[in-house]
Amino acid sequence: MQIKIAANAGAIRRWLARCEETLGNHSDRLNAINIFPVADGDTGTNLYLTIRAANRAAQENDSSDIGVLLSAASQAAMEEARGNSGTLLAVFLAAMAEPLHGAVRLNAPLLAAALRRAQIRAWSALSDPIQGTMLSVLEVAAEGAATADDALSGDDSNRALSIALDAAVEAALAGVVKTEHQLSELERAQVVDAGGVGLLLILDSLRAVILHQELQKDLLDGLAGYDVHKTHIHESMPVVEGVEVMCTISLSPLDAASLRMKLDELGNSVIMSPMVESEAQETYRWRVHVHAAEPEATLTAIRALGEPSNVTVSELRAATHDHADD
Template structure:
């Protein structure tokens, strides 16, 4: 089989193959997390990003590779999740630019598109790090250019590029010591190889991929609806929570009964490896944690129904005005924060956050999720608090997609986000507040206590699966068998002579009694430091500490 020209139909098949192969192998990518903590989500983020991309590309009733690639690029941008997803969206963007104006593509055109993809991704990252997906993309692009003059068969060309990419991927531990120490290759780079391999397999007929021609959508007449006011206090369970579990667990009835204690409108269906869940609950963190105990989660969606109803009423009232588009902003500043956990939500609400986006480790929100949050605020200037290092790039993407003045405060943790909000002063200018909020982040140290998902060695310390581990500032500081024992070791390493306050956010898997035991110990051990205990309700992490 020989392919010298790639047309629109072939590109769609390649994209569908890329998405399927990455989806099939995403758990292997997730497992390449440097830390052995239960929040490896690179594969999931990349898969969700690609699926969003191809949804746009495959549904486009066009034959030119240029228009298909452009639609795919837009879909990836809106669906980008996590740092790896954002970088992948930039690769799609550069690839589309390389195919601009082309109805079909030959080897040379594809090589130039690969090179432009890597160049675009590098420009999108302020401080590119070698030994990551960027390195693999760059090497693939440069190698593609070097062989495109001598090779005309697209399949042979792709195979050579993938082989070179795998060689580069295997060198990433030599470029990043943290990868070598953990004994893994770069997860994002591995995901990119799966994307390219899936595209090759589809074109070569190794994987049978069928792409259906999209049906023409019928134009429906608008229906005007009058929304009656409902007292949101009457909504017993406020969060509509949906997700899919990939699992070998078979006792669906038992799992359904366990979830029935957490809310109503419960739907648990599936089998043969997949369980679909829908539930209205007041504590989505608990529901997600129960689901994580039996398998891996995908397609997570959490909506605050109280907010939704209030927003529908607001939009309904605004639509009565003839000048909705020209309406002045109601206030100078609005805040959007990424949050997970019932108690943490309440903390952010108490600090006047206008809109909360559910997300964090294992469930990074997409660019589109954050854009929707921005649209549901009424401030001229919108501050975004990602509160997770893996969400900062996603938040940055919204700047070019929104007409508002978007300011992303690079908060990497929940405590940093809280500190930034406390530093805000409404009487100050945007620039002054931005500076002071960013400065406040530097004065907060964050600690986290969770469990190990695999055996590993970190900083010459042997860590076993299910060990309790304490993490601070990017390092595993303590490990052991007891939660509070590890928490105390962690804080002993974080507290110094300047510490005046320790805030404890305890998670959904911890009893209040155990958290109070820790509070009492710390109050005795550090009698000159204020200790504050708050129910955070976060999944995965037993404790989140803020040390100031």
């Protein structure tokens, strides 16, 4: 049976556009179930704004090389990344691009390689990676695609790609369901991980675009906490204190390791990911993310090793907690 497939650079552009639309449509519900690592109710917004930057860059890039195209999109996403989830999404796109350089068409072996590379890069970007998050969903999605590819013995046909895409999405859905019981915070709140749901929507968008289909209407049915009629979960949670600091900085690998150690001492949720090599090939541009009690010591530690750009400091406080001031 012939399977209608669109797996070239044009399809990747349409994928990113579909992701922007889909995450925009789901941002409110993703925000509503966002309680880990901080219950600040912004995962949906962060994913949407990050993918929007990636999509804009992709639409302006006319390369037929899907690796080059995704690299351009990921660089824009990295510069505009918001929060934990947005930063990990940017890392996901950048890592996926690596095995795809030189390819003008996606196939099952390349999909498996791209997802596996994304899993490795995402786990290594975090100082303290934890199961029950979008990391674990990415892990099982990569395993699903790899298992399908192995069973197909590296078949690069359209049929094989269709099978691998379905396997990745099916595994991701199972991974999302499992998150509720992998983290005590999620189990107590009776919700699944918001970042994991976002990644599931991203993967199903890829499947839908490449196979010329729609998103699965019942994909999110029954996911714990995702019922739109339920009360906003943050109303019963304590106000979040502290700040989120993000920036871009050029560092040598040694200085980057030193900065990571210092940020681990000062805060948590540390994510550091290299963006691109400098012309001298001795330093890399890094995207840095950390949650800390206050910004001054964090920014001082960063500036001790270089001058950061694109610096943002945001309070870790959800709008849903405004009632606590009464």
